[in-house]
Amino acid sequence: MKSNHHLSKRGLKAAEKPLRVDMDIYFQAMEDRYHHYTNPEGKFPMNVAENQLCWDALKEKIQAITKSQEIPDWVSSYGDPAGVLSLREASAHFLSGYLTHVPIPPETLAFSSGATSVIELTSFLLADHGDTAVIPAPSYPVYSADIGVIPGIKRYNLQTHHEIEEIKNGIPLSIELLEKSKLEIESSGSNFRMLILTTPDNPTGSIYSEDQLNHLADWCIKNEIHLIVNEIYGLSRIDTSNPEIKEDYPNPIHFVSFAQLMAERRNPYLHFWYSFSKDFGISGFRVGLLHSYNEDLIGGYRNAGLSHSVSNYTQWILTEVLKDRIFLDAYIETNQKALTTSYLMVVRCLKKSEIPFNPSYGSLFVWADLSEFLLENSDKGQHDLWLDIYQHSGILFTPGAGFGHQKKGLFRLVISSVDHQALEVAMERFSAYITKRRNT
Structure with missing residues (x-):
């Protein structure tokens, strides 16, 4: 009997299983991204590990190279x-x-x-x-x-x-x-x-x-x-x-x-x-x-x-x-300062809201424990909490699924995917979300 499938077993597995459970919502959030003038009620995609803090400086350097040098x-x-x-x-x-x-x-x-x-x-x-x-x-x-x-x-x-x-x-x-x-x-x-x-x-x-x-x-x-x-x-x-x-x-x-x-x-x-x-x-x-x-x-x-x-x-x-070592010196120093500023903004909010987190030495993340808000201690409970945060605050964190850790209710906060002005607004919204959850 012939199979109705036109892909290999590997192809079917790839087609059926998304690379990440959060990507569909990520693309939605990107289409409705926060902007302080044009979209003040927009979303904050803080789930994908990207560093947007110093791109302008690097872009300027690359443009200078392409303008001044022959390929x-x-x-x-x-x-x-x-x-x-x-x-x-x-x-x-x-x-x-x-x-x-x-x-x-x-x-x-x-x-x-x-x-x-x-x-x-x-x-x-x-x-x-x-x-x-x-x-x-x-x-x-x-x-x-x-x-x-x-x-x-x-x-x-x-x-x-x-x-x-x-x-x-x-x-x-x-x-x-x-x-x-x-x-x-x-x-x-x-x-x-x-x-x-x-x-x-x-x-x-x-x-x-x-x-x-x-x-x-x-x-x-x-x-x-x-x-x-x-x-x-x-x-x-x-x-x-x-x-x-x-x-x-x-x-x-x-x-x-x-x-x-x-x-x-x-x-x-x-x-x-x-x-x-x-x-x-x-x-x-x-x-x-x-x-x-x-x-x-x-x-x-x-x-x-x-x-x-x-x-x-x-x-x-x-x-x-x-x-260009002069450029690299300045870029790395500026990037680390900007990253530290982002980190301070996030942990300041977490401390004020009494949310446990791991003090970070580096990377683009803060690993926070939101397990007190789980309605059930399960993968479903964790997923529901992640969606609830997004739906009520517009902030998209990285869900705990896939990290391989046994405890439920832990989330990754990408601190470098939005600029400092947007991050400040995001943390205000998150703080308001935490206060509301604790009062209901």
Whole structure:
């Protein structure tokens, strides 16, 4: 009997399952976006991880490049699938100078069209279909699709804590928890192949300490498990010394790039992800990178990566931006100040409303606990609360579904997706929503 379906099983699964449960409402909110003059009753899309704070400065820089320089002829031809040499060299200098603070050899870098592509291709090359990647929960929901749809890797959400209070001094990821996870995964017939960490973390804003990264790296090397650290928010850091929030960090953790540990060990099981999407606010440019001393991995990336390549025109533009250290100095400083201002505005509101949240070291988020407003402690209750906030305040947060965390009622607030004037209005509306809910 012939099937009525005209797609493969994989195609049907892709067609039926949305990438994110919040995207339809996100597009609605974008069409009715708040503007203080033209649409004062509009919506606030604060659910997608975009940084809109300093685009004007970067746009001006890019326009100056395109006006003053002739497009090189190589842009119209095929290039190295892993990234042209000029971009790899410029990016190596950029990372060394601003994020990793250790030299990055250009030959250890490989580029793809965005962070999603980097995650997908790296996973495809490191793990076999049916293997498992362990990711501490809560974590980026779309990791599931990035590692699962094409690489066919299972996601294991490792529960390191239950309450927000438990991560105020860092993510309590221990060797004991990893050993327990390894036993459970192997008992199920799978293979613990990858450990994926994000620092600063999405959604909690926490960071891993240098000692913690060292212990985790040693354990992964010993067990022949690939440890990949995603530093996509590496330069989107909050000024935790600001007097208004300094007391929120009684035991401050110093950010150390995982690339420093990699440079010391040069081990084939240690890898690093980065993208220009968040720190530079150019998610639409689609530029992500892998850094690894595993020569076979870089070689495989180059051989398999043609369909993931970044356009040569984009590579040229980004290379020219990265060459200007004076611009980069000013841009990164301005961006971090603007991000800190946004963070202060949000946590000021949360503190006034007595909403628990995790003090953030970086990223574009605040992870807040709204569980007191759940009508039922379930996925449905969480979803209903998320919709209720949007319908009565016009603020669209990221729903808790997909982050892999067991506790219900936790939401991600993207603090960089609207400007400061709009964010102030959004927080006023949110405060009014909280007051009304508590009085009913």
